[in-house]
Amino acid sequence: xxxxxxxxxxxxxxxxxxxxxxxxxxxxxxxxxxxxxxxxxxxxxxxxxxxxxxxxxxxxxxxxxxxxxxxxxxxxxxxxxxxxxxxxxxxxxxxxxxxxxxxxxxxxxxxxxxxxxxxxxxxxxxxxxxxxxxxxxxxxxxxxxxxxxxxxxxxxxxxxxxx
Amino acid sequence: xxxxxxxxxxxxxxxxxxxxxxxxxxxxxxxxxxxxxxxxxxxxxxxxxxxxxxxxxxxxxxxxxxxxxxxxxxxxxxxxxxxxxxxxxxxxxxxxxxxxxxxxxxxxxxxxxxxxxxxxxxxxxxxxxxxxxxxxxxxxxxxxxxxxxxxxxxxxxxxxxxxxxxxxxxxxxxxxxxxxxxxxxxxxxxxxxxxxxxxxxxxxxxxxxxxxxxxxxxxxxxxxxxxxxxxxxxxxxxxxxxxxxxxxxxxxxxxxxxxxxxxxxxxxxxxxxxxxxxxxxxxxxxxxxxxxxxxxxxxxxxxxxxxxxxxxxxxxxxxxxxxxxxxxxxxxxxxxxxxxxxxxxxxxxxxxxxxxxxxxxxxxxxxxxxxxxxxxxxxxxxxxxxxxxxxxxxxxxxxxxxxxxxxxxxxxxxxxxxxxxxxxxxxxxxxxxxxxxxxxxxxxxxxxxxxxxxxxxxxxxxxxxxxxxxxxxxxxxxxxxxxxxxxxxxxxxxxxxxxxxxxxxxxxxxxxxxxxxxxxxxxxxxxxxxxxxxxxxxxxxxxxxxxxxxxxxxxxxxxxxxxxxxxxxxxxxxxxxxxxxxxxxxxxxxxxxxx
Numbered sequence: 001x002x003x004x005x006x007x008x009x010x011x012x013x014x015x016x017x018x019x020x021x022x023x024x025x026x027x028x029x030x031x032x033x034x035x036x037x038x039x040x041x042x043x044x045x046x047x048x049x050x051x052x053x054x055x056x057x058x059x060x061x062x063x064x065x066x067x068x069x070x071x072x073x074x075x076x077x078x079x080x081x082x083x084x085x086x087x088x089x090x091x092x093x094x095x096x097x098x099x100x101x102x103x104x105x106x107x108x109x110x111x112x113x114x115x116x117x118x119x120x121x122x123x124x125x126x127x128x129x130x131x132x133x134x135x136x137x138x139x140x141x142x143x144x145x146x147x148x149x150x151x152x153x154x155x156x157x158x159x160x161x162x163x
Numbered sequence: 164x165x166x167x168x169x170x171x172x173x174x175x176x177x178x179x180x181x182x183x184x185x186x187x188x189x190x191x192x193x194x195x196x197x198x199x200x201x202x203x204x205x206x207x208x209x210x211x212x213x214x215x216x217x218x219x220x221x222x223x224x225x226x227x228x229x230x231x232x233x234x235x236x237x238x239x240x241x242x243x244x245x246x247x248x249x250x251x252x253x254x255x256x257x258x259x260x261x262x263x264x265x266x267x268x269x270x271x272x273x274x275x276x277x278x279x280x281x282x283x284x285x286x287x288x289x290x291x292x293x294x295x296x297x298x299x300x301x302x303x304x305x306x307x308x309x310x311x312x313x314x315x316x317x318x319x320x321x322x323x324x325x326x327x328x329x330x331x332x333x334x335x336x337x338x339x340x341x342x343x344x345x346x347x348x349x350x351x352x353x354x355x356x357x358x359x360x361x362x363x364x365x366x367x368x369x370x371x372x373x374x375x376x377x378x379x380x381x382x383x384x385x386x387x388x389x390x391x392x393x394x395x396x397x398x399x400x401x402x403x404x405x406x407x408x409x410x411x412x413x414x415x416x417x418x419x420x421x422x423x424x425x426x427x428x429x430x431x432x433x434x435x436x437x438x439x440x441x442x443x444x445x446x447x448x449x450x451x452x453x454x455x456x457x458x459x460x461x462x463x464x465x466x467x468x469x470x471x472x473x474x475x476x477x478x479x480x481x482x483x484x485x486x487x488x489x490x491x492x493x494x495x496x497x498x499x500x501x502x503x504x505x506x507x508x509x510x511x512x513x514x515x516x517x518x519x520x521x522x523x524x525x526x527x528x529x530x531x532x533x534x535x536x537x538x539x540x541x542x543x544x545x546x547x548x549x550x551x552x553x554x555x556x557x558x559x560x561x562x563x564x565x566x567x568x569x570x571x572x573x574x575x576x577x578x579x580x581x582x583x584x585x586x587x588x589x590x591x592x593x594x595x596x597x598x599x600x601x602x603x604x605x606x607x608x609x610x611x612x613x614x615x616x617x618x619x620x621x622x623x624x625x626x627x628x629x630x631x632x633x634x635x636x637x638x639x640x641x642x643x644x645x646x647x648x649x650x651x652x653x654x655x656x657x658x659x660x661x662x663x664x665x666x667x668x669x670x671x672x673x674x675x676x677x678x679x680x681x682x683x684x685x686x687x688x689x690x691x692x693x694x695x696x697x698x699x700x701x702x703x704x705x706x707x708x709x710x711x712x713x714x715x716x717x718x719x720x721x722x723x724x725x726x727x728x729x730x731x732x733x734x735x736x737x738x739x740x741x742x743x744x745x746x747x748x749x750x751x752x753x754x755x756x757x758x
Contacts, residue, residue, distance in 0.1 A: 032457035032475075035440050039399065066458075073459040073616070074440030076399055092361030093556065093592045094518030096606055130443070130610070131361035132400060135518040136176040136213020136525050147179035 010051045016044050017055060024059040033060065034070045038077055047078045075130075083118045083125030085163045089141045092131030099153075100139035104128055106156045107141075123163070165203040167244055170220040172285060174209030174371050175364070175403055176525075177216035181233065182206075185217055188236040193244070202244050208372015210285035212272055213525040215255060220285075225266055229255040272523050275542055277504070279512045280328075280365070280488035281528045284372030289407050292414040295375040301420050303494035304379050307386055308428045316387040317343060320490070322498035324510030329355055329446070329483030330561065330587050330663070332509070332576040338480060341470035342388040345478040350390035352381050353474060353481040355451055356397035356404070359443040360559030361610070363590035365514040366484035368526055370397065370404035373488065374411035378434060380490035382421065385432040388480050392433060394455050396445070399438040408436055443560070443614035447662045448473075448481045450616070461618045462662035483588070485514055505531030509575030517543050519592040520550065532573040535565060539593055550595035554678070558587030560607045560614075561667030563674025564600060583674040585667070599696035600679040601686055605633040607671035615664065622665030625656040629672065636683060637697040639690040646683060650676060695757045698742045702758055707732035709754035716746035716755065 023040050027033050037060060041052050048071050057064040071077045089095075089104040108114060111124055118125040134140050137149025141159070148159055171177075171186050186206055193199045210218050215229035219239070226249050228239065235253055242248045251259060257270040267273050278284075287294040295301070307316050321336030342350060354377060358366040370377065381393045397405055412434050415421040423431050437455050444450045445460040452474045454460035473479025489511060493501045502510045509531040515538060518524050522544030529538065535555055539545065546552050554564040557574075563584035565572075572578050576586050594603065608630040617623045632649050635641040653669035653676075660666045676683060685691050692700040705716070705725075710732040717725040717733060724740040727733030735746070735755075747755040 032455065034457040035454065036438070036457070039438060039440065069459050070457070074442050076439075076441040093559065093590065093606070094362045094516075094524070096361075097519045097592060097594055097598055097603070129400075130359070130441075131364070132175070133358070133364035133367045134176045134179045134213075135362055135364055135516060136216060137179055138518060138524070140179070149179060 010049050012045060012049075012051060020044055020052070020055055021059055024056070030060055034062065034067060035074070038067070038071055042077060047081045049079065080116070081118065081122075083122055085124050085143055087124055087126045087141060087143050088129040088132075089126070090130070090132055090134075090139065091128045092135065094131070094135035095139040098138045100141070100151075102153050103139055103141060103151055103156060106153050110156060110160060124160075165201060167202045168222045169202060169204045169244075170207050170222065170285065171204060172208070172210050172216060172218045173206035173289075173403070174213070174216075174284075174368055175401070176209065176213035177218055178403060180217050182217040184233045185219065185231055185236060188233045189240065192237050192240040196240055196245055198240065198244055205288045206290070207286065208284040208289050209281075209368040209526060211276075211281065211368075211526040211528075212255075212523060214523050220267075224249060224264075226250075226264070227255045227258050227267055228253045271541055271544065272525075272527070275533065275537060276528050277512050277530050278528045279492055279501075279504075280369060280485050280514055281372070281526065282492070283376065284368055284526075287373070289372050289374055290410050292375060292411065292418060295373070299495060300375050300491075301379055303491035304382050304386075304420065305426055306494055307383050308426050308430055313343060313387045313389065316383060316494070319494060319498045320387075323493045323501040324498075324505075324508075325486065325489055325493060325501065326509060326576060327482060328485035328489075328513065328586075328588070330558075330585070332586060335482060335486055338470065338482070339384060339387050341468070342390075342473075342478045342480045345471055347478050349392070349475075349477050350388055351474045351477055351479040352384045352388065352390045352393040353452065353455065353479055354381055354393070354395040354487060355446060355448070355481055355483040356395055356401075357439040357445050357451060358398060358401075358484075358588060359446045359614075360561075360588045360590050362518050362556075362559060362592050363516045363588045365516055365526055365589055367398075367401050367404050369484050369488045370401070370408055374404075374408045375415065376491055377408075377484055377487045378411055378415050378421065380487035381434060382425065382432045383490055383494065384480055384482070384487075386430055388478070390480070391431045392435075394435050394437055394474070396437050396439055396451055396455055399440060405436065405438065412436070442616070443610070444616045444662070444664050447664060450662065451481065452479065459616070461616045462664075464661060485589070506573060506575045506578075508577055513574070513586070513589055515589045515591040517591050517593070519556075520546050520595040520598070521593040522547055531575045534571050534573055536570040538574070538591065539570075543593070546593065546595050550597065552593065553596050553598060554594045554600065556584075556592040556594065556603070556671075557590065558585040558667075558670070559590050560610045561585060561663065561670055562587045562590075563670045564594070564603065564678060565674075566678040568678075583670070583677050585670070597694055597696070599637075599692050599694035600675040600682050601633065601636055601692075602694075602696045604672045604675045605630065605637055608633055608668070611664065611668040615668075619659075619661035619665060621656045621659040622661070622668065625652060625660075626665070626668050628652060629656065629669065633672065636686045637692070638699040639686060639697075641687045643684075643687060646676075646687065691758075701742050702737055703735050703740055703742065703744070703747060703755060704758065705733050705735055706754045706756065707734075709752050711752055711754075713751070715749050715751070719745045719749045721745065 053067045057067045140149045189204045219228040325335045326332040445454045450460040450462040469479045514528045612626045615622045712730040722741045724736045
């Protein structure tokens with residue numbers, strides 16, 4: 001969906017690259033490590049631009065196509081930078097039947113972006129996620145690590161105002 | 164020795180609503196009152212009653228405090244722990260009857276439950292191996308290694324009748340015996356903790372509340388099939404579970420319960436955690452193993468089955484978390500004990516994640532064969548807001564919707580299949596009259612279209628075409644002919660897809676067609692959504708008899724679709740209306756309705 005290549009310039013630093021390369025070199029087993037390494041890379045850079053995937057391919061000794069194949073397969077990996085505040089609306093079944101779809105639409109309207117996108121000022125990014133396992137609090141959304149549960153559409157404004 | 168224990172739920176639900184702050188406030192307040200040597204605060208796993216979180220239980224009294232806030236903590240400390248007076252205003256109302264305080268097991272929510280897989284959740288501190296050992300932890304592993312041969316262990320599991328709790332319900336002992344029979348230089352034991360079914364969270368709760376039970380069971384499986392290495396594949400979206408699992412593995416290694424020469428018997432077994440990166444298809448066994456190998460998690464054709472050629476091409480046993488959580492108890496209490504619970508072909512208990520339109524959302528564990536009525540009405544406390552029950556959805560995107568007419572069917576693997584649903588991992592979402600069944604079918608299809616890995620055509624293309632047709636139905640653009648096409652495409656996808664994802668993807672459509680065909684027909688023929696969900700078919704109208712002409716609705720309408728003079732009935736122009744519902748929400752006289 002939103003896993004298209006980004007147009008933003010890459011701003012990675014030498015330190016970040018060194019951190020990633022030394023993580024890969026320290027791995028005991030490189031054969032089955034593509035996912036683990038991409039998870040680390042995303043932790044370091046926040047997302048996985050082409051430049052970073054090339055470093056991963058180079059250091060693991062696999063083709064860039066293989067790395068790209070993995071990075072585009074799993075929903076955890078993002079080829080686009082995320083906003084300063086990452087909003088995820090749970091669209092798992094329990095939340096959906098309690099109206100999380102309306103909450104998602106309200107955020108689309110308020111922020112003027114679609115799921116998977118970032119506001120032009122870089123402040124918020126929005127995505128739909130599948131079940132974070134807090135079904136008892138449905139409907140739920142998270143902003144970074146904060147969880148907001150038992151929501152109604154009217155709560156959206158006050159949540160956005162906190163960031 | 165402590166005179167009182169304060170158990171605070173540290174599961175994901177309660178943590179999300181602030182139980183971390185409650186724990187730190189307790190610790191601070193106890194220290195302030197010099198009680199920190201007398202009262203111990205324990206962060207436990209999930210108690211199950213997530214609807215009432217954050218939950219705090221104080222022992223020895225067993226007082227169950229619900230929806231506790233950090234501000235309430237000083238009162239609990241001063242009144243209850245210092246002066247011995249229970250703070251009744253914070254107690255779970257079901258535990259108070261005629262001023263008498265009932266034990267939890269007497270409440271409707273817990274009365275019918277029987278906890279096997281969840282027995283330690285909410286009871287022990289999951290980050291302390293000593294507490295697990297104190298409740299007979301690792302005794303089953305010791306018993307297997309010192310008293311039983313691998314064949315005997317497999318026989319016990321076979322005799323117990325335990326079937327896989329992850330979905331299809333394959334007999335666990337039989338699976339183990341296949342892997343044991345294949346000689347190889349290396350074999351593997353894997354645990355599927357990639358709980359991808361939206362709405363199910365029992366595996367997460369077991370890992371958060373009782374991680375050692377899974378570790379112990381995997382070591383037992385390793386002994387039974389002759390494997391020395393195991394992998395737990397867990398969702399990265401479950402940070403608390405991952406952390407506790409890693410702590411538990413570290414402690415087990417320290418105590419010599421993982422690693423070389425366990426219990427001095429010469430048996431070696433170790434575990435690694437692999438983080439899933441978010442792909443529903445990785446719940447399928449061959450896809451999961453491909454993902455552990457670091458590749459795109461695409462399934463591969465079976466045979467060869469994993470018991471012959473699994474992870475890294477070696478014989479492998481894969482079970483899910485809840486299945487493993489039953490194993491140590493079966494070894495300790497015997498196959499007969501386990502087989503005495505449940506129905507003829509489904510033994511033991513099953514954990515269900517109750518969610519949706521139900522009072523007591525949370526986790527419940529009941530013997531197989533419990534009816535939907537008992538779960539929804541008695542344990543779950545029924546439907547809120549006086550609404551009517553419409554359907555219960557089980558089995559997630561692979562399952563189906565069960566209507567009220569099957570309320571009294573005893574729930575087990577075979578009965579659920581017979582009524583067009585499936586056990587799946589145990590998500591149980593309750594829906595009321597406000598949920599449109601076509602919309603729900605479409606919701607699940609959107610999920611499977613999104614999560615289809617793309618390897619085989621029936622699933623990749625078929626589910627997309629199916630979704631397009633459902634979309635036409637919800638927009639009122641479908642014909643009765645489309646309904647037949649939907650049905651035949653469903654069967655085509657089921658029969659021709661490579662793996663379980665595609666083979667079960669049409670189930671939500673087929674089951675809603677079976678029980679709620681009239682709703683589909685209402686969308687197609689009458690261009691009407693009976694539940695009032697599908698926007699394209701809705702119309703908002705103002706009842707002139709109820710409208711007082713207060714003008715509020717016309718002021719909130721973002722589209723300028725409402726007109727009328729003050730103190731005279733207003734009207735909505737359907738051509739301009741964007742169906743946002745703002746007017747209906749704001750009307751104080753209930754004059755606006757959708758139909």
